[in-house]
Amino acid sequence: MNARDPLLPVQPDEAATIGSFVEQVWDAELVPALTDYIGIPAKSPMFDAAWQQNGYIERVITDAARWVESRRIAGLKLEVIRLEGRTPVIFFDVPATRAGSTDTICLYGHLDKQPEFNGWRSDLGPWTPKYLDGLLYGRGGADDGYAVYAAITAIEALDRQGIARPRCVGLIETCEESGSYDLPAYLDALRPRLGNVGLVVCLDSGAGNYDQLWLTTSLRGMVSGVLKVEVLTEGVHSGDASGLVPSSFRILRQVLDRLEDSRTGRLLPEGFHCEIPADRIEQARAAAQILGDEVWKRYPWACGADGQTVLPTTTDPVEGLINRTWRPTLSVTGVDGFPAMKDAGNVLRPYTAFKLSLRLPPLVDGNQAAAALKTLLEDNAPYQAKVTFNADGRVGAAGATGWNAPSLAPWLEDALDAASNAHFGAPCGYIGQGGTIPLMSMLQQGFPAAQMMVCGVLGPKSNAHGPNEFLHVPYGKKLTAAVAQVMAACP
Known part of the structure; x- marks a missing residue:
């Protein structure tokens, strides 16, 4: 095939061929590989302290590396890098096929997973994959074990047609769900090998719907950790002690009142807020026009006592999008110190501990917020109770800072719309996300x-x-093809 002019966009017939190739590879290769992946409980180190001994992370990274190396991509080099005492990463390097290209495309994903959680349908489970009506159920396939497989497929789709592209490198970690605390060491070690990164393709985010390509414009930061209140060294008879010994739960409620208005959910310290850029508000309005009430109706709401559906904090789609992307929010994600209901005797408990997840606006520094949160919660404890807050992560990385995307270059804005129209039949949408990707x-x-x-x-x-x-497989196919088309447009 003759060399292409790198200034030419991908032509419609080429886009169709990219889409056909990607669909074939997904059906023949990716769905089976991801089915195997879902069956492996490769929980992130925060949720599996014995991850090295258990070997699940080793297995998923070995399986992914073996699959990548099996693909017919000229010049591809892959290495599993293992810094001592840290989770491993996959690093792959594929030389440019465009003459004179000096920039590098960096593709990112992760292979570690969140824990099981409860409430799965009776026919489903976190480690029992099931493919039904285009949806591949199970833990980790969408978040985001598919990423390394899709990234390589996108590269291969271009190379099979002789469509020129820049050099591509891949960084696939296994610590993301623990806050990526191992990642800075790997970035430092790999920096000389990354080259001049002109485009980052991160496949760990979300979509407003399944009808078009969505570009994430911002990500929130996060501080997570354990807040513990201790009042006794052991439990005592509640009839004997209640009214004299203060409840650890009541003290914990008072401490949390310093942080959050329990009536509205607003975070009280102004340092946890930031000014929302005007362009992000405009993008939220545009996304709300597309999504409408699905912004809040998409969640599995329970029914209240009167049989009516529980209401969200707001039914205004614009406010809903801003709340979940640019405003700080507190969630309690775990609890300790409580016996199970069946074991709950008349005992005043010695302590109460909550696992807190504080989502931060994109422009708030995560480490500074972690330090401020610790001071706020621990100082001047009611009744001189022992109150401690220990953030997750490691020294110097107690919090994760969010991200606000840089302004789009004209070539990327054009490429995103062209790719979305070619593979979805609709223009690209822009949306902030409430999650955190420290990278x-x-x-x-x-x-x-x-x-x-x-x-x-x-x-x-x-x-x-x-x-x-x-994992919505039809969307995964179209996303992979769209990513390939955007990579081809990268200067």
């Missing part, structure tokens, strides 16, 4: 001139981290 702020600091394509398959009801998580 993005790290890469933006290290490569401030790079463009960012943050996208993913986590659309409505895909329910990452929760029960009945699924």
